[in-house]
Amino acid sequence: HLEGSNIPAVISDAAPGIKAALEALASRGHRKVGYLAGPQTTSTGRDRLQDFRRYAEELGMDQIVHHGGYLHEEGFRGTQKLLEQQPTAIIAGDSMMTFGALEACYRENVDIGKQLALIGFDDFVFMRIQPAPVAIIDQSVEHMGRTALRNLVQSFSAKSPPEGAVVQTRFIPRESIEFTP
Secondary structure, three states, X not given: OXXXXXXXXXXXXXXXXXXXXXXXXXXXOOOEEEEEEOOOOOHHHHHHHHHHHHHHHHOOOEEEEEEOOOOHHHHHHHHHHHHHOXXXXXXXXXXXXXXXXXXXXXXXXXXXXXXXXXXXXXXXXHHHOOOOOOXXXXXXXXXXXXXXXXXXXXXXXXXXXXXXXXXXXXXXXXXXXXXXX
16 A cells, blocks of 8 residues: 555565675675665655665675665765765665766766676666666566556456555666676
């Protein structure tokens, strides 16, 4: 259900993707990871940050968090601030902040995959055509949409409210995480 309402929603569970992303970084020797957090006024922003903190702590990683919003500019400014603290990896908490992180890395002449590991959110074609294709925590927006439509259509024939659903995220490793500190 949508936060604070009885409206059913199809949402993603970021935990599996975030856990797998952090495990991939830990296995490559990363100990200081930056995170571009979404707004803490949303359940999505709070849940993703909580998952990041929990799994990073379990893996013994130092965490640097930039509290931002789901905007390109927040990803850009947040990445610049995180880079000042010299993390070896950065994870963006949503797709718009991923775009901002990419721009900040290019602007600061940071060679993604060679000087910094970067993990984004949502698998857009744009992520795969970078000089170092970007590793992704994917919530499969297309699958979420199909699930929502199927549940809505079924609710018409059943003459009942549509059902909500939770879609698990998955981690897609790519060249952007090849950097080992």
